Amino acid sequence: xxxxxxxxxxxxxxxxxxxxxxxxxxxxxxxxxxxxxxxxxxxxxxxxxxxxxxxxxxxxxxxxxxxxxxxxxxxxxxxxxxxxxxxxxxxxxxxxxxxxxxxxxxxxxxxxxxxxxxxxxxxxxxxxxxxxxxxxxxxxxx
Amino acid sequence: xxxxxxxxxxxxxxxxxxxxxxxxxxxxxxxxxxxxxxxxxxxxxxxxxxxxxxxxxxxxxxxxxxxxxxxxxxxxxxxxxxxxxxxxxxxxxxxxxxxxxxxxxxxxxxxxxxxxxxxxxxxxxxxxxxxxxxxxxxxxxxxxxxxxxxxxxxxxxxxxxxxxxxxxxxxxxxxxxxxxxxxxxxxxxxxxxxxxxxxxxxxxxxxxxxxxxxxxxxxxxxxxxxxxxxxxxxxxxxxxxxxxxxxxxxxxxxxxxxxxxxxxxxxxxxxxxxxxxxxxxxxxxxxxxxxxxxxxxxxx
Numbered sequence: 001x002x003x004x005x006x007x008x009x010x011x012x013x014x015x016x017x018x019x020x021x022x023x024x025x026x027x028x029x030x031x032x033x034x035x036x037x038x039x040x041x042x043x044x045x046x047x048x049x050x051x052x053x054x055x056x057x058x059x060x061x062x063x064x065x066x067x068x069x070x071x072x073x074x075x076x077x078x079x080x081x082x083x084x085x086x087x088x089x090x091x092x093x094x095x096x097x098x099x100x101x102x103x104x105x106x107x108x109x110x111x112x113x114x115x116x117x118x119x120x121x122x123x124x125x126x127x128x129x130x131x132x133x134x135x136x137x138x139x140x141x142x
Numbered sequence: 143x144x145x146x147x148x149x150x151x152x153x154x155x156x157x158x159x160x161x162x163x164x165x166x167x168x169x170x171x172x173x174x175x176x177x178x179x180x181x182x183x184x185x186x187x188x189x190x191x192x193x194x195x196x197x198x199x200x201x202x203x204x205x206x207x208x209x210x211x212x213x214x215x216x217x218x219x220x221x222x223x224x225x226x227x228x229x230x231x232x233x234x235x236x237x238x239x240x241x242x243x244x245x246x247x248x249x250x251x252x253x254x255x256x257x258x259x260x261x262x263x264x265x266x267x268x269x270x271x272x273x274x275x276x277x278x279x280x281x282x283x284x285x286x287x288x289x290x291x292x293x294x295x296x297x298x299x300x301x302x303x304x305x306x307x308x309x310x311x312x313x314x315x316x317x318x319x320x321x322x323x324x325x326x327x328x329x330x331x332x333x334x335x336x337x338x339x340x341x342x343x344x345x346x347x348x349x350x351x352x353x354x355x356x357x358x359x360x361x362x363x364x365x366x367x368x369x370x371x372x373x374x375x376x377x378x379x380x381x382x383x384x385x386x387x388x389x390x391x392x393x394x395x396x397x398x399x400x401x402x403x404x405x406x407x408x409x410x411x412x413x414x415x416x417x418x419x420x421x422x423x424x425x426x427x428x429x430x431x432x433x434x435x436x437x438x439x440x441x442x
Contacts, residue, residue: 107343108441110334114166115347117156119321119357119389120336 047071145169145316146178150185151193151296153320157181157303161314162328169316170329177310184306188216188299192291194240204281205240205288213279220291220298221272221279223400227293228266230416234407235400236375238263238270240288243373246380260378297322297356297399304395317395324354324395332438335422338387345387345430346422348438354395358402359387372406381406384426391436392419 048071110118145158145168157178158170173181191214193199204211213221227235245261269287273280291298296319304317304324314327325331330351334344338359348355360372360380372381388405392398401419410421410433422432422440430442 107337107340107345109342110336110344111342113334113344113347114332115334115344116166116169116316116331117318117323118334118336118344119323119348119355120338120341120359120387 144172146173146181148178148182150182151189151299151319152195153296155185155320156316156318157307158316158318159312159314160316160327160329162330164329166330166332169318170314173307173312177307177312180306180310181303184303185299187214188295188302191216192289192295194288194290201240201289201291204283205286208283208285211281211283212277213281215278216298216302217281218274218279219396220294223294223298223396224291225272226416227400227404230413231404231407232376233266234374234376235293235404236263236266237289237291237293238266238287239373239375239378240290242375242378243290243292244288245378246373262378263373263375293403294396294400297354297395297397297402300324300354300395300399322354322356322395322399325350326352335387335389338424344441345424346432346438346440346442348389348391348422348436350391350437353391353393354398355389355391356395356398356402357387357389358399358406372403374407385423386426387424389422390419391421392417 050071145156147154147156149155156169157173158164158168159173160168160170164170172178189196190198191200194201194205196202200211200214221237224235224237228237242261242263245258246256264287269283269285271282273282300317300319300322301324304315304326307313307315307317308326314329316325316329316331317323321336323333330349333348333350333355335346335348335357337343337345358372373379374381383406385406388402390398390402390405392401397417397419401413401417401421404413405421405423410423413419414433420433420436422430422436424430428442430440432440
């Protein structure tokens with residue numbers, strides 16, 4: 001088992017989720033909510049720690065990843081990622097993935113830079129996104 | 143007037159016209175309707191020749207039966223770069239990874255589910271031979287082969303579109319095919335290098351004048367854990383050595399695009415003897431590296 005931790009803001013990780021439903025066909029979540037539930041980006045969430053399981057198919061078979069988020073006043077104050085690899089190749093990929101979440105929050109806000117264009121775009125790994133989407137649906141205040 | 147915008151080959155494009163007085167934050171002015179139509183026709187022609195995602199393309203026909211195929215006039219420059227990069231990467235970069243990508247699920251139907259073990263690409267000399275004839279480049283195959291020019295094709299198309307506009311008298315242009323871009327003329331532009339883990343952040347800014355910049359990041363097209371489009375042709379597996387994004391600046395977008403993939407596969411020093419380019423590389427552990435001559439800022 002490997003665990004990674006990160007601190008980030010809810011708005012930042014919430015933004016890409018809406019556009020990812022098309023890629024989630026092979027994924028299931030153990031949460032009661034479905035993985036592709038629609039949640040408004042500006043929704044309000046209950047405080048607490050929420051956990052969800054993302055499952056995906058790798059060339060080596062079914063693998064899963066567990067994401068736990070702690071929310072306080074609609075801000076993510078902690079992210080715990082637990083990987084449960086079934087084989088060494090997956091362990092390698094998942095290790096890189098889990099390690100990467102916390103450390104990659106570097107750089108400067110693009111909005112504050114005087115630039116002509118932006119090079120690159122962002123998609124988060126499917127397992128992570130599926131789990132995160134389930135968490136959002138779980139935690140949203142009805 | 144705002145820059146021309148359209149979707150083509152699966153991504154948004156922006157083309158702006160303007161010289162040295164264009165504000166940094168502006169891509170430039172829109173194309174005329176005639177120029178826009180000519181650009182779209184050129185892109186469509188490229189797609190009909192090289193796309194493995196459409197059934198009627200030349201590449202799809204080559205994938206169905208062996209034979210001798212007359213390649214389009216733009217093929218020589220593109221495949222010459224592939225020949226060079228193939229040699230410099232010990233065959234790890236190859237245009238023959240189409241079947242490897244399909245095996246991993248990145249096929250024309252976007253199944254996005256692997257259908258068996260990774261499939262190494264066929265060896266270049268076994269699978270294809272190029273003949274340069276007076277009438278153009280010929281491709282000989284002894285078995286069906288699925289070409290994939292994804293490593294350099296989009297950058298090359300950026301060049302071809304800029305060439306077309308220059309031939310029509312529009313010489314000061316910014317052609318941006320979603321992160322693969324080239325600027326010509328008197329102006330300088332600033333390009334934010336987007337953090338692949340956080341699209342609101344830039345890890346740096348590149349200053350560009352009469353040059354091309356292309357980026358490559360596995361997570362721009364990821365369809366499963368460890369499954370992405372940057373393939374080591376020798377193993378048929380996606381590369382997984384800790385580099386998560388690269389940007390390359392070169393004179394042409396063809397070279398910048400090809401090298402942005404090549405630096406995932408080999409050390410940039412290996413390539414610097416053959417090509418004039420600058421590079422930036424971001425690793426999974428947050429390490430940001432750049433070549434000595436990189437012009438711009440890094441926010442590591």
